[in-house]
Amino acid sequence: MVLTNHIRYFLAAFIALLSSSAHAGIMDFVSGIQKSVQKTLSINEIEPYIIPIEQGRLVEEKNFKQLDIGLSREQVKYLLGKPTSSPFNNDHWNYYYYNNSNSKKIKNLYLVFKNEKVFEIVIDQKTFKKFGQTEKSSTRNG
Template sequence: MKYKSIIVAVVTTLFLSGCTDWIYRIDVPQGNFLQEKSVKQLRIKMTKEQVIYVLGRPVVQDSFDHDTWYYVYEMKRGMSKRGEDFRKELIIHFEDEKVASVTGDFELSEDFNTPLDQ
């Protein structure tokens, strides 16, 4: 009798573990989704207002350094068959209220070092 209840518990556990993909889990995107074409519009010496027009407001502004903006996008997949989790970020540094440098996971355009006024 003791073995019968153990076998029933093991078999039930095995059957239920096969049902894990039946539950729908949503993807959870967080942050600023940036398109490549928007990032390629960035130019050196753009003002903060121009950057906001092109990319939108940043998710994170450094409280102690107002000249550094962080655009962060993170995707947590609900189900593994839809792909892997990923994170992308773009960090913009300003000097005298104008773009000085851009780093992160995006490719900048070839014209990045050419200011808009020229």
């Protein structure tokens, strides 16, 4: 009886070791295939096609042109949609956008609110419009 329990424990331990060894062997095999495929592709100068996927909230040109100093939060939400905003600073709203097929440069549209109205519009860390500012930036970066 005691001998069968020992055999049972030995078999359980052996199977556990065998399965972890098999798992490691399979992972090494798959890793080897992956490296071989990558090497073959690079030797033949073949690059995989990356499907361009728009990430973030796309700010349309017609809506961006309507964005102005003095708009309420509701008006901004109607034009641009819900922001990616920080729960710690409700007076700053962020809209991010990038295209994965280009340089993956993230563009940032940043709105500052004062007294529940748009006070400043910043694109890629450059002031585009600000309350009291007479000149506007001539190009749109976001």
